[in-house]
Amino acid sequence: xxxxxxxxxxxxxxxYPFWENSxxxxxxxxxxxxxxxxxxxPNVTGILHMxxxxxxxxxxxxxxxxxxxxxxxLWLPGTDHAGIATQNVVxxxxxxxxxxxxxxxxxxxxxxxxDWKKQYGGTIVHQQRMxxxxxxxxxxxxxxxxxxxxxxxxxxxxxxxxxxxxxxxYIVNWCPRCGTALANDEVEHEANHGHLWxxxxxxxxxxxxxxxxxxxxxxxxxxxRPETLPGDTAVAxxxxxxxxxxxxxxxVVLPLTGREIPVLADDYVEKAFGTGIVKxxxxxxxxxxxxxxxxxxxxxxxxxxxGHMNELAGEKYCGMDRFExxxxxxxxxxxxxxxxxxxxYDNQVGHCYRCHDVVESRLSKQWFVKMKPLAVPAIAAxxxxxxxxxxxxxxxxxxxxxxxxxxxxxxxxxxxxxRIPAYSLRESAGISEELKVKSDELVFVAETAEEAxxxxxxxxxxxxxxxxxxxxxxxxxxTWFSSWLWPFSTLGxxxxxxxxxxxxxxxxxxxxxxxxxxxxxxxxMAGIHFMGKPxxxxxxxxxxxxxxxxxxxxxxxxxxxxxxxxxxAYSADALRFSIALITSLECDTKVNKEKFEIGxxxxxKIWNAARFIEMQEANIPEKKTIADISDLxxxxxxxxxxxxLACRKIGEILENYRIQDGALAVYDFFWTQICDWYVxxxxxxxxxxxxxxxxxxxxYKALRLLHPYMPFITEEVSHALGYLKEDESVMLAKFxxxxxxxxxxxxxxxxxxxxFVNAKREAITALRAxxxxxxxxxxxxxxxxxxxxxxxASGEVESLKKxxxxxxxxxxxxxxxxxxxxxxxxxxxxxxxLDGLVDKAAESKRITAELAKLAGFIKASEAKxxxxxxxxxxxxxxxxEARRKLAxxxxxxxxxxxxxxxxx
RNA sequence: GGGCUAUUAGCUCAGUUGGUUAGAGCGCUUCCUUGACAUGGAAGAGGUCAGUGGUUCGAAUCCACUAUAGCCCACCA
Numbered sequence: 005x006x007x008x009x010x011x012x013x014x015x016x017x018x019x020y021p022f023w024e025n026s027x028x029x030x031x032x033x034x035x036x037x038x039x040x041x042x043x044x045x046p047n048v049t050g051i052l053h054m055x056x057x058x059x060x061x062x063x064x065x066x067x068x069x070x071x072x073x074x075x076x077x078l079w080l081p082g083t084d085h086a087g088i089a090t091q092n093v094v095x096x097x098x099x100x101x102x103x104x105x106x107x108x109x110x111x112x113x114x115x116x117x118x119d120w121k122k123q124y125g126g127t128i129v130h131q132q133r134m135x136x137x138x139x140x141x142x143x144x145x146x147x148x149x150x151x152x153x154x155x156x157x158x159x160x161x162x163x164x165x166x167x168x169x170x171x172x173x174y175i176v177n178w179c180p181r182c183g184t185a186l187a188n189d190e191v192e193h194e195a196n197h198g199h200l201w202x203x204x205x206x207x208x209x210x211x212x213x214x215x216x217x218x219x220x221x222x223x224x225x226x227x228x229r230p231e232t233l234p235g236d237t238a239v240a241x242x243x244x245x246x247x248x249x250x251x252x253x254x255x256v257v258l259p260l261t262g263r264e265i266p267v268l269a270d271d272y273v274e275k276a277f278g279t280g281i282v283k284x285x286x287x288x289x290x291x292x293x294x295x296x297x298x299x300x301x302x303x304x305x306x307x308x309x310x311g312h313m314n315e316l317a318g319e320k321y322c323g324m325d326r327f328e329x330x331x332x333x334x335x336x337x338x339x340x341x342x343x344x345x346x347x348x349y350d351n352q353v354g355h356c357y358r359c360h361d362v363v364e365s366r367l368s369k370q371w372f373v374k375m376k377p378l379a380v381p382a383i384a385a386x387x388x389x390x391x392x393x394x395x396x397x398x399x400x401x402x403x404x405x406x407x408x409x410x411x412x413x414x415x416x417x418x419x420x421x422x423r424i425p426a427y428s429l430r431e432s433a434g435i436s437e438e439l440k441v442k443s444d445e446l447v448f449v450a451e452t453a454e455e456a457x458x459x460x461x462x463x464x465x466x467x468x469x470x471x472x473x474x475x476x477x478x479x480x481x482x483t484w485f486s487s488w489l490w491p492f493s494t495l496g497x498x499x500x501x502x503x504x505x506x507x508x509x510x511x512x513x514x515x516x517x518x519x520x521x522x523x524x525x526x527x528x529m530a531g532i533h534f535m536g537k538p539x540x541x542x543x544x545x546x547x548x549x550x551x552x553x554x555x556x557x558x559x560x561x562x563x564x565x566x567x568x569x570x571x572x573a574y575s576a577d578a579l580r581f582s583i584a585l586i587t588s589l590e591c592d593t594k595v596n597k598e599k600f601e602i603g604x605x606x607x608x609k610i611w612n613a614a615r616f617i618e619m620q621e622a623n624i625p626e627k628k629t630i631a632d633i634s635d636l637x638x639x640x641x642x643x644x645x646x647x648x649l650a651c652r653k654i655g656e657i658l659e660n661y662r663i664q665d666g667a668l669a670v671y672d673f674f675w676t677q678i679c680d681w682y683v684x685x686x687x688x689x690x691x692x693x694x695x696x697x698x699x700x701x702x703x704y705k706a707l708r709l710l711h712p713y714m715p716f717i718t719e720e721v722s723h724a725l726g727y728l729k730e731d732e733s734v735m736l737a738k739f740x741x742x743x744x745x746x747x748x749x750x751x752x753x754x755x756x757x758x759x760f761v762n763a764k765r766e767a768i769t770a771l772r773a774x775x776x777x778x779x780x781x782x783x784x785x786x787x788x789x790x791x792x793x794x795x796x797a798s799g800e801v802e803s804l805k806k807x808x809x810x811x812x813x814x815x816x817x818x819x820x821x822x823x824x825x826x827x828x829x830x831x832x833x834x835x836x837x838l839d840g841l842v843d844k845a846a847e848s849k850r851i852t853a854e855l856a857k858l859a860g861f862i863k864a865s866e867a868k869x870x871x872x873x874x875x876x877x878x879x880x881x882x883x884x885e886a887r888r889k890l891a892x893x894x895x896x897x898x899x900x901x902x903x904x905x906x907x908x
Numbered sequence: 909g910g911g912c913u914a915u916u917a918g919c920u921c922a923g924u925u926g927g928u929u930a931g932a933g934c935g936c937u938u939c940c941u942u943g944a945c946a947u948g949g950a951a952g953a954g955g956u957c958a959g960u961g962g963u964u965c966g967a968a969u970c971c972a973c974u975a976u977a978g979c980c981c982a983c984c985a
Contacts, residue, residue, distance in 0.1 A: 008944095193981090193982085200985085225985080226985060227985060228985065229985080240985095272983085272984090272985095273984090273985085274984055274985085276984095277984055277985065278984090278985060281985095282984090282985050283985075284985095285985095289983080289985080290983055291983045291984080291985075292983090292985085293983095294983085351984085351985090352982090365983095397912070397913075398912095400911080400912065401911075401912060401980070401981090404910085404911055404912085404980090404981075405911095405980090405981070408910090408981080408982090517979085517980085518980090520980095521980090521981090552919095552920085554978085585932090585933080586920075586921075586933085588921075588922075590913090590914090591913080591914075591921090592978095592979090593920095593921095594920065594921090595920095596920090598934070599920080599933085599934080601933095601934085601947070602933065602934085604947065605947045605948090606947090607947085608945065608947045608948085609944090609945065609947080609948085611944085611945080612944040612945035612947095612948085613944065613945080614944085615944050615945080616944035616945080617944085618944090619943090619944070620944085657924095660924075662924080664921095664922075665922080665923095665924085668922075668932070668933095671932090671933095672932085679944090679945085680949085683944080684949095769950090769951085772950060772951065773950090773951060773952085775939095775950085775951085776938075776939065776950070776951040776952075777951085777952095779939085781939090781940085782939080782940060782942085782949095782950065782951095783940085783942070
């Protein structure tokens with residue numbers, strides 16, 4: 005016996021270990037058409053959030069569906085080492101002990117991070133199991149594990165040898181708090197309400213007086229970042245700007261420093277902005293850097309790694325924080341009369357995507373990947389249709405980015421990550437001065453230190469060199485430098501494995517729009533470059549989960565939902581189904597807790613329907629099976645036809661990645677077709693054994709259609725109703741494809757009969773509406789007359805009597821003049837005889853009151869309307885007034901006449 | 909500055925290549941505690957599909973413009 009209430013927690017605790025321990029998630033690269041997906045690896049520091057819930061629900065639906073189709077299905081899980089994020093977490097923990105990572109030293113620190121990973125890194129992996137993910141845990145990978153690291157070293161070396169990796173002195177985005185360079189897309193631009201300061205630079209040789217007594221001999225520049233002033237090495241004007249033509253080539257004096265700097269002409273300067281004069285700070289602004297390169301300017305770096313001013317900023321400012329320095333310097337400029345005026349100014353300021361500190365532009369030596377040569381074939385693969393975006397519009401965004409791609413800064417000044425496989429020679433190696441001059445060539449890139457040593461020996465001609473003479477580059481690689489290899493590094497590359505052979509390229513990649521550039525585009529490039537084939541066939545892009553008001557979910561705002569709490573409150577199936585039902589691939593998903601009640605309620609419905617089957621079957625003495633049914637009623641044919649339709653439709657919907665439509669279709673099929681109509685029919689079916697044989701078959705098809713969305717309850721119910729043996733699972737059952745042509749013709753199914761029953765239901769609905777309209781109890785037996793010419797209708801007398809709760813059903817010709825009340829449907833004109841069913845006096849009073857409202861007597865106030873004597877004494881006037889008012893409203897006028905006829 | 913998208917019921921959204929009466933969930937109104945289910949059932953109210961113009965026998969759907977909102981990219985100090 006099934007319990008009265010579904011115990012989701014018990015089912016989840018029971019079936020997940022059953023699936024995992026039975027090896028149902030695991031797949032060997034044997035026979036069968038492959039279907040493979042690699043999970044977007046969550047950060048190892050991560051905890052499961054709604055974004056994961058959405059992303060992984062979609063994947064699991066696709067994966068479970070393909071597995072049920074009989075494909076050789078692999079969903080490969082893993083986590084990302086998440087360089088900055090993880091290092092930050094451990095450094096934070098260290099800080100509580102009053103230590104910095106430098107106190108431990110590199111080796112001990114990295115050891116410490118590994119310890120952290122061993123202890124806490126499994127959190128998200130366990131949480132993913134709560135969702136019901138059917139990932140092959142036997143293949144779980146980590147971007148910093150041995151295999152992935154090997155792949156990274158090989159890729160770096162190969163790209164270096166191909167000339168696609170280089171080291172350069174460039175201006176990079178620098179996070180002072182994290183102490184590392186950031187790639188362009190790791191910088192988030194946020195609106196900033198700031199100021200534009202106008203600063204006077206005296207022309208050389210002139211003297212700038214104290215405030216209020218200035219001579220005219222100065223030029224004025226506008227800046228948003230006055231603290232970089234000590235790093236200025238020029239000011240610039242547009243070459244076509246006649247206002248300043250005379251001053252170009254002269255020098256001006258840098259305020260507060262006394263240093264003279266030149267005035268240049270450069271196209272970069274916009275005449276219309278600010279004063280038309282720009283201060284040039286090559287070491288602290290990317291544009292200025294380029295201007296500096298063009299004009300051979302000195303690059304004066306005035307800041308330290310952690311965002312403080314250094315000695316080049318001047319004695320007074322040295323050691324100050326950059327923002328503190330801004331204040332101090334502005335005060336000094338004002339004091340000295342250099343500050344002309346200030347304007348409010350809104351601009352965009354870059355912030356670190358990890359710690360949200362304001363990013364600095366900073367000059368440093370970094371490693372870069374040349375992206376253009378890699379982008380070209382990756383663009384072509386999407387253009388040719390070899391790889392498809394779903395929905396397609398994302399391809400436009402992909403092209404736009406790929407066609408304007410910038411080189412990728414891949415070095416990070418961190419300790420946690422893949423250390424760059426580049427080696428230089430220590431002092432101990434005793435390098436000759438001659439070689440030192442060409443120091444760039446004394447970097448040896450190789451997959452291992454030993455190979456680098458061989459290269460060093462060959463280069464220097466010194467066979468006595470040992471590993472101790474080599475020093476590995478201290479930087480590590482950007483986290484994405486391992487994740488861009490994920491689709492093949494996880495399958496064993498660079499070894500030539502059977503897994504790679506079978507499962508590469510993967511089938512679908514499912515991810516959110518926010519990492520198309522970070523991750524998807526780069527995987528495309530790496531896949532094509534190293535494997536010769538794009539890493540996946542379809543890129544399924546879904547939106548971001550947002551709070552109910554459309555804002556981003558964040559812990560600090562307190563508007564985030566925790567999927568684990570939702571699972572606890574409503575069950576994993578409820579979470580999965582609800583999110584699938586409310587998520588369109590086309591746009592972001594707004595959620596609040598209440599939306600997950602849909603799934604919870606659906607679980608309840610499924611459970612109760614199953615209980616109904618179990619209870620009813622117990623009362624059927626001689627059970628039948630679907631194999632031995634014959635002479636079906638129209639309603640029975642209808643549900644079989646509807647089931648066949650649902651099976652085919654849902655398969656087709658999933659082929660097109662329409663997860664939401666699939667959820668909607670299966671929900672409607674189960675709730676409306678099975679529960680609302682067929683189950684009600686089955687209660688009073690002429691042959692209960694046959695009706696339940698059909699229900700049993702239809703119900704298991706429904707459970708299998710539902711399984712990808714709701715794995716736990718479908719497994720539980722499939723076992724409870726005896727569809728499966730103890731050691732079997734619905735997750736390995738065949739996904740239903742509908743009934744065969746033979747079955748359909750043997751049972752006499754047809755679209756005509758399906759439509760006929762739909763029409764019949766309209767008639768039943770119409771009768772219910774008439775009951776509601778005339779306040780006839782749903783329980784009361786009534787006399788019904790149906791005006792129809794459909795000969796088949798008379799065959800439905802018995803089922804109509806039951807469904808309509810009719811004492812008698814009479815048929816008349818469709819043209820017959822029926823008294824009111826009646827409703828016209830496709831099936832028939834339905835007439836309900838009210839004799840003896842309605843308290844005419846009470847009903848008359850009610851209708852009179854309504855007419856009074858219609859006629860405008862409503863103004864007589866609610867109190868008067870409820871006054872019986874008023875209504876009773878005024879019907880003539882009310883009717884006359886109602887007739888007059890409703891003269892233009894045909895529908896309501898007809899209703900009025902109908903009522904008058906009825907209650908005259 | 910460049911690119912992308914959206915605007916349909918009170919709210920959140922569906923509406924596949926243009927084709928009967930534009931749908932769902934929630935909310936709302938009325939009724940029903942009939943033995944699968946009140947986390948339920950029945951009935952109902954509510955939409956000039958942002959606006960204007962065009963293409964078409966026919967437009968929520970295609971095109972143009974307008975308005976509004978949002979997202980992404982980008983080096984305007």
